[in-house]
Amino acid sequence: MPLLSRLYIRTAALYFLAGFTAGASMLAHKGVFLHPLMWRLLPLHIEFLLFGWTFQFALGVAFWILPRFEGGASRGPEAPVWLAYVLLNMGVLLVATAGLQGDAPMLTLVGRACEALAVVSFAFNAWPRVKPFRVGAHDGLV
């Protein structure tokens, strides 16, 4: 498993634990009152578990298992995947922070823009790899 996949998947696992901790706290609070501001965790819970965990995990696994190219950098250029990692995690943290603050539409907008750019950046690497096995990089772009 390549370094980038390990990074994506381990970061996803950390979001998973953090997101589940927030979710478990809110679920317990639903049953027995714990704190008046507990529901502020809801946007963070959703963001961490959808983008931080599920999507990031899927990207990490995709980078690992999508068909490789013969010769050279077998998984294609890594720079867009690094950029996607940074942008995605910046986006998740910004959107989650905006949710904690209650009403921060600009922060949410910037966060969502980071996440959108992360997906585009990741697609630069993944698109040509969605190809039959034993086909060169150029053929995969068709």
Place this chain on the structure above:
Amino acid sequence: MPPVTRWFIKSGLLYFIAAMGVGLLLVVPSSVALPAPIRAMTPTYFHMLMVGWVTQLIFGVAFWMFPAVGRGAQKRGDERPVYASFWLLNAGLALRVLAEPLNTTSPGGVWGWLLVVSAILQWLAALAYVIHIWPRVRDTKKPRRLEK
């Protein structure tokens, strides 16, 4: 496919089917009389899909496909946390499916405390699974730590 993977995926499929059924009930017109707890199942519905189906599918497939850390019967490392995770997650989620709608229509009391138990069980399931999978997210070019 190892046994606990089959358990995760089959349990996930059952939750998927059940969630789709609940989803149908949630869009039944309000003119049709349905028990109040059924109408209160929206959060339960999402969690049946995301925890019951998506998370269990990921857990099962990752346990099956992620790099080995040992050899032979021990190739996937210590499997006990994964079995614990399966039972904790399913017990916790089943408890939620039962208690959450009833707590919404009759807040407090036993249903509220069952939600606390459900939260703890599901959180422990997440922790147990991460404890297992963390060392398996590894560089396959490096030698295995548990090599015999």
